[in-house]
Amino acid sequence: MTQAAYRAQIAMAMFALTLLAGITVLAGCSKDEDKKDSGPASRQIDRMAFPGINTVLVPSASKDIFNASYPRDDNAGFLAAFTTTITGLRANVAARGVTQNSPEIGPSGSPFTPAALADALCPDVVNVNLGITTGNSFTVVGAVPTQTLTGLQLNGRNLTDDVIDAALILILNNGAATDAIGPKTYLGTFPYLNVP
């Protein structure tokens, strides 16, 4: 075993020590993200949950910071930036023929203003409710500039979810926004992702 692999084994075992013994259910007892390995200092390289957050909403100068930080700090660190980015994107595309809804598209009575949409996407985590169907979907009702959404659900993420179209519709405030690309092919059984 190489030296690096040996250190990795030790670090892994030390890390395991920080977890609860006899875990049968993941219980909320240890703030493990505050614990570090006893080995060489570890550095967080990348972080992700909801697709497109870092690539689209985080300013370029902050992307590495975002990747090294934690969801618990997202509201303080990025909520304002998300709002600003969404506002700017909507203004840009309005000049490119993307008619905006007014009030902004969203569930009837709850339009996704830039601040409201930013709030829904911050902190960057995948919300999961196992008691209902997973999936990210909604139905667009009406025509611009008075479109609304029904059946809005952001729960987990299925392989077939068209998160790009969803993001384009919500962020660009237009119910017809699309990249015209549909899902790839997946397997019906574990591991579900197709062969390379």
Added chain:
Amino acid sequence: MSIRAWLFGPASILLAVAVVAGAFVVFGSTDTPVEAADHRDSITPQTDPFADINDVYVFNDRGGAAAADRVTLVMTVNPHAKGLAPSQPFSNSVKYNLHADLNADNVADATITFSFTGSGSTQNFYISGLSANNTYLTGVINQITNFPNATVTGFVGPADVFCGFRDDPFFFDLSGFQQFLAGSYNYAGGASGLRNPAGATPTPSNNFAQQNVSAIVIELPDSTFGSTSASFRAWATTTR
């Protein structure tokens, strides 16, 4: 009620399944970087592809393809073109973490960590966070491994695990998006999507059609997170 509460309902525990890929020495992947949708989303992942997270998926049997009363968590890293695979899918010096927030405070309460040893097609995976201290689930890459209830003390099981090369499940006309941002034509939509129907390349296409990834796929009973109606918040991280 805030829009967030309207969307997610009460008691949404977020499972931050952050598979954090630790830093890994860059292997011989020579394809041109494709910058989009968290694939290579900033400088650091671009120079550290084995720690570059592409996507995170979490799906159950009701909406996704998982088996009954089970939840599947997926983390893809290390995007590369088909035919240009690195010599092995994962770095031995990167930790790939799936974090879970079980009480809706956006702080990880539990983490499932994948680490790897060995080289080439016989790399081994080690999973901590699903078994008793000082123990871990282990197996070989590029094949399905099943961990039944009784093999490891403390594990509820069964778990199915796959770590290895897979077709990149992501789909997006990234080139069309880049063209739209850089151009001045009006958005056309419909079959043209983000493209300029009067431009040189008017047909949308999926930039990720011929891409592969290194994928970590784990399927667990819902009860791992509390019950078949449990809520949690998830995210993935890579650490080196």
